[in-house]
Amino acid sequence: xxxxxxxxxxxxxxxxxxxxxxxxxxxxxxxxxxxxxxxxxxxxxxxxxxxxxxxxxxxxxxxxxxxxxxxxxxxxxxxxxxxxxxxxxxxxxxxxxxxxxxxxxxxxxxxxxxxxxxxxxxxxxxxxxxxxxxxxxxxxxxxxxxxxxxxxxxxxxxxxxxxxxxxxxxxxxxxxxxxxxxxxxxxxxxxxxxxxxxxxxxxxxxxxxxxxxxxxxxxxxxxxxxxxxxxxxxxxxxxxxxxxxxxxxxxxxxxxxxxxxxxxxxxxxxxxxxxxxxxxxxxxxxxxxxxxxxxxxxxxxxxxxxxxxxxxxxxxxxxxxxxxxxxxxxxxxxxxxxxxxxxxxxxxxxxxxxxxxxxxxxxxxxxxxxxxxxxxxxxxxxxxxxxxxxxxxxxxxxxxxxxxxxxxxxxxxxxxxxxxxx
Amino acid sequence: xxxxxxxxxxxxxxxxxxxxxxxxxxxxxxxxxxxxxxxxxxxxxxxxxxxxxxxxxxxxxxxxxxxxxxxxxxxxxxxxxxxxxxxxxxxxxxxxxxxxxxxxxxxxxxxxxxxxxxxxxxxxxxxxxxxxxxxxxxxxxxxxxxxxxxxxxxxxxxxxxxxx
Numbered sequence: 001x002x003x004x005x006x007x008x009x010x011x012x013x014x015x016x017x018x019x020x021x022x023x024x025x026x027x028x029x030x031x032x033x034x035x036x037x038x039x040x041x042x043x044x045x046x047x048x049x050x051x052x053x054x055x056x057x058x059x060x061x062x063x064x065x066x067x068x069x070x071x072x073x074x075x076x077x078x079x080x081x082x083x084x085x086x087x088x089x090x091x092x093x094x095x096x097x098x099x100x101x102x103x104x105x106x107x108x109x110x111x112x113x114x115x116x117x118x119x120x121x122x123x124x125x126x127x128x129x130x131x132x133x134x135x136x137x138x139x140x141x142x143x144x145x146x147x148x149x150x151x152x153x154x155x156x157x158x159x160x161x162x163x164x165x166x167x168x169x170x171x172x173x174x175x176x177x178x179x180x181x182x183x184x185x186x187x188x189x190x191x192x193x194x195x196x197x198x199x200x201x202x203x204x205x206x207x208x209x210x211x212x213x214x215x216x217x218x219x220x221x222x223x224x225x226x227x228x229x230x231x232x233x234x235x236x237x238x239x240x241x242x243x244x245x246x247x248x249x250x251x252x253x254x255x256x257x258x259x260x261x262x263x264x265x266x267x268x269x270x271x272x273x274x275x276x277x278x279x280x281x282x283x284x285x286x287x288x289x290x291x292x293x294x295x296x297x298x299x300x301x302x303x304x305x306x307x308x309x310x311x312x313x314x315x316x317x318x319x320x321x322x323x324x325x326x327x328x329x330x331x332x333x334x335x336x337x338x339x340x341x342x343x344x345x346x347x348x349x350x351x352x353x354x355x356x357x358x359x360x361x362x363x364x365x366x367x368x369x370x371x372x373x374x375x376x377x378x379x380x381x382x383x384x385x386x387x388x389x390x391x392x393x394x395x396x397x398x399x400x401x402x403x404x405x406x407x408x409x410x411x412x413x414x415x416x417x418x419x420x421x422x
Numbered sequence: 423x424x425x426x427x428x429x430x431x432x433x434x435x436x437x438x439x440x441x442x443x444x445x446x447x448x449x450x451x452x453x454x455x456x457x458x459x460x461x462x463x464x465x466x467x468x469x470x471x472x473x474x475x476x477x478x479x480x481x482x483x484x485x486x487x488x489x490x491x492x493x494x495x496x497x498x499x500x501x502x503x504x505x506x507x508x509x510x511x512x513x514x515x516x517x518x519x520x521x522x523x524x525x526x527x528x529x530x531x532x533x534x535x536x537x538x539x540x541x542x543x544x545x546x547x548x549x550x551x552x553x554x555x556x557x558x559x560x561x562x563x564x565x566x567x568x569x570x571x572x573x574x575x576x577x578x579x580x581x582x583x584x585x586x
Contacts, residue, residue: 024566026585041450041490048577067448074448124488124512140490140516142576149580154566188435189482193511222482224511277435364444364487383486385439387462 002252004160005227006195009135009249013118021159021256029059030134031112032147033121035103035360036064040081041141042122046148054089055151061093061112062086063103066360068096071367101332101358104128104216104300109332114238115230116247120144120153125300125382127218131211132238133230133248138219158224160195161186162257165202167266172416174310175210176302176380176400179217180271182263184281192222194258197251199229202265208237209306216301217382220278270415272378273398276386284415290397294325294377295408296389297401298356299363302380303331305338307401312344314405314419320352321411327369329356351408365389371396378407423523423544423571425503426552427474431536434480436463438513441484441492450491452498459495473500476540478531480506484513493517503542505549507531518567519576525549530558 003011003018011019013027034042039062046054054060062082067075079096086094095106104125107113115133119126122144129136139153147153163182183190196218198211206214211228218226228234230248238246272287274280297303297311308330320326328348330336336358339345348355362369363381371377371390376397379389384396399407402416409419416422440463442455449455460467477496483506484492493516496504504517507528517524523544530549534540538553549558563571573579580586 024564037444037447038488038490041494044450045577049581072448078448078450122488122490124486126488138488138512140488140493140512140519142490142519143515146519146576146580146585150586154570154576154585156564188485189508189510192482192508219512222485222510364439364447366444366447383437383439385437385486387443388439392462 001256002254004195004255004257005197005249005251006135006160006225007157009116009118010155010157019157021157023157024154025157026152026154027118029120029147029151029153030117031059031061031119032144033061033103033107033119033123033126034144035066035123036068036079036082037066038122038141038144040078042144042148043081043085045142045145049149051149054148057090058092059151060091060148061107062091063095063106064097064100065102065358066364067366068100068359069357099333102300102303102360105303105331105335108132108212109241109334111241111243114243114246115234116249120147124219125216127223127225128212128216128300130215130218130225130227131208133228133234133246135225135227137225158193158195159256159258160197161191161259161261163196163198163261163263165198165200165263165265167202167264168205169265169268171422172402172420173268173270174400174402175206175213177268177271178265179214180273180278180281180398181268183217183221183278186221188220188277188279189222191218194223196221196223196226198226203229203231205265207306208233209304212304213301220382270400270403270417272403272413273384275384275395275397278384278398287413290376290413292324292378292407292412293375294327294369294371295404296327296362296369296377296379296381297404298329298331299360299381300331301382302401303329303335305335307380308339308344311401311405312347314402314416315351316347318351318409320408324408324411326351326353326408327356327362328353329361330358332358362389378404378413380404424542425476425523426541427476427502429476429478429534429536429538429540430467430471432463432477432479435482435485436479437486438484438489438492439486442489442495447489447491452494455491455495456498459499468499471499471501474502475500477501477504478506478534479504480531481508483509485510488512490516490520493520493522497522505530518570521571521575525560527558527560
């Protein structure tokens with residue numbers, strides 16, 4: 001039986017000719033990532049090992065993104081732990097206020113991940129880099145500590161679901177609608193413990209931003225990782241961002257997929273996930289009038305330049321409805337700057353939005369847009385669990401940047417097709 | 423590995439945001455995390471949980487974020503074991519890595535009732551509901567995982583050379 005893409009990358013990193021699903025392996029790592037929430041715990045665990053250096057100071061990345069600029073004293077203390085550790089260990093890739101961005105937008109932008117890499121990150125959305133043809137998965141702080149110490153991690157080799165894409169997306173439909181549609185079909189544990197491997201002729205119609213968004217939310221279906229076949233668009237992105245030479249892995253023709261999901265992109269409509277699970281996906285035929293109080297456009301899922309462009313196209317010449325707080329958060333400093341140069345920030349501000357410095361902030365109920373009891377938000381973020389954006393009695397509706405922008409304009413959950421009269 | 427305790431029972435998809443809400447992630451002190459454990463799902467948990475209690479739950483327990491603060495909060499609140507129909511994978515490995523005992527056993531998780539007293543012998547894969555007298559079988563951990571747990575977690579395993 002042949003191997004999947006993921007299995008081939010894991011085999012190569014474990015020094016094995018082949019691996020099978022279910023096998024336990026110890027794999028070498030190309031990158032170990034942490035943020036300001038998870039790294040302090042990892043630093044504490046790392047100290048127990050008594051080591052005075054990390055396995056490779058160029059292969060450890062720490063990004064201060066969740067609660068920075070620091071939201072309170074405790075958050076500031078946590079960042080101080082990270083700063084101190086990265087200084088002591090001479091970590092090359094430490095990103096703090098001024099050059100940080102939301103980690104999963106930042107690492108690809110900085111060229112820190114390439115095709116064929118094996119990456120762990122102490123953040124569940126580390127699966128984002130699968131868009132580059134890398135094996136990339138979220139772990140906890142202890143795994144991060146051990147990864148920093150020995151450059152290795154243990155894995156159970158996953159089986160895989162193949163997602164066969166065909167067709168192309170309709171106007172104002174994006175990667176977010178695709179992944180919400182898929183999670184709606186398979187459920188929040190539909191890919192539990194498995195890889196989701198995306199490919200097929202439909203890949204050609206997906207931008208890198210679409211692919212990052214889809215891979216990012218593989219975890220919301222329970223997947224160990226999401227990974228995309230590498231094509232010219234991927235290779236162009238990797239080159240443009242100065243990443244290391246890509247190693248392109250392709251699944252064997254007889255690869256052992258335990259499920260194949262056929263997705264016709266041309267059939268996907270603007271999709272919204274209702275509270276309190278990402279699997280509660282609905283399209284506008286089934287959505288009545290749902291009034292909203294807040295719209296958040298940003299996050300590691302949808303804070304990229306293409307996402308801001310999509311939102312700005314809808315907001316241009318329009319204004320957020322009275323009573324709707326519109327919050328736009330470019331995911332990195334570079335995206336912020338490009339959005340400024342392209343006039344997108346002007347569009348946002350004229351439409352009544354506030355534009356924030358990059359931060360995970362409201363996505364996880366940290367700060368910068370916390371909801372009160374009974375309030376509803378449409379967000380381009382990735383989770384709508386109870387209390388995710390604030391009060392346990394508030395509600396988050398997940399949607400694309402286009403749908404979020406359209407909803408801001410009307411004050412109720414609205415399809416971009418309605419606002420753009422399609 | 424033997425555990426005895428009374429059962430606190432939850433349903434499917436208990437996510438890490440309800441196990442420990444992100445508004446409390448500005449600290450990693452176990453006792454501070456335990457003080458807010460399960461707050462958004464079950465406000466009574468913190469006041470009624472006792473040392474040694476066992477949580478049972480449905481599918482996909484611990485889904486969501488990678489925060490190790492979630493198993494840390496559960497462990498620090500005194501819970502000795504979590505039995506679920508299935509676990510989200512990051513929570514699963516985090517629990518093993520920090521030494522919180524967990525076991526997948528769909529039948530047990532379904533049948534055991536809130537408040538029952540349960541005894542679990544994970545070495546031999548036996549779970550007994552002492553209240554009803556019913557016995558359940560579970561699969562033992564794979565050898566590699568068992569060795570991590572026996573060594574006291576992943577950090578200890580690396581420190582003593584069991585994982586290189």
